[in-house]
Amino acid sequence: MTITEVSERFDVSQDTLRYYERIGLLPRVNRNKSRIRDYTEKDCKWVEFIKCMRSAGLPIEVLIEYIALFQQGDETIEARKELFIEQRKQIIKRMEDMKKTLERLDYKITSYEQAIIDKEKALRRPED
């Protein structure tokens, strides 16, 4: 699979794919005889995984650490588990913050709606 195909399939720019590989966020992708990247299904799984984790705000640095641990084999299972538990905690914290903000936005939106209705009512009153 070429970089163009992977880029389109996962909606990640080619530059980003190369960048991820360069910084060790993606395990090194194999090249064909012309030194051009040839992505396997396994590589694609990684891309999809990274996309998912990034969309939840996990920092690249943490993901690099995870990949490194993963490549060291079964000895690092405990460490990987701890890493995920920590990230899980942070996602929950962020979701709580967002929930609070959401409630506040909802309240504001409702108030604004009421204000708009009131304004219209005032306009429709005969004495104006």
Next chain:
Amino acid sequence: MTITEVSERFDVSQDTLRYYERIGLLPRVNRNKSRIRDYTEKDCKWVEFIKCMRSAGLPIEVLIEYIALFQQGDETIEARKELFIEQRKQIIKRMEDMKKTLERLDYKITSYEQAIIDKEKALRRPED
């Protein structure tokens, strides 16, 4: 209220408070006779509001726009409402992404736990 007090009260650095004001994210704070900032309760409300919105990931640019609209008065209520509705949509999208990631992390954590248990069991088996 001095900048030190506000900074401590909301856990926002003095630099950030000055920065927010400089870029128009905070309405201009009054100075005393010595040109030193003297925050009112109203100013504090803004700081708290900005902190809340930022914690949910609303971009500074959007918040600047909101403050600008707010300062133009009642004519901008509709625009402010639309701005909030758009941000609301984006927060919900991000929360959904996070929820998906969370489920995936939970699954991984459980698998790792099982793997650790299996490894320990293997160690305890008499034939080893």
Next chain:
DNA sequence: GTATCATTTGAAGTTAACTCGTAGTCAAGA
């Protein structure tokens, strides 16, 4: 066989959101 086009690498540039550095002001304490 030459033009075109995707791809390669590594370095430099960009953006958002701060954060720091510098030089200067001002009020209070020794």
Next chain:
DNA sequence: TCTTGACTACGAGTTAACTTCAAATGATAC
């Protein structure tokens, strides 16, 4: 009066995460 410490403005520096650029290479189309 001298110094100490908080504060000021504003420009420069930083960090994360990309993105763009430039020069070179290789394959394909005509």
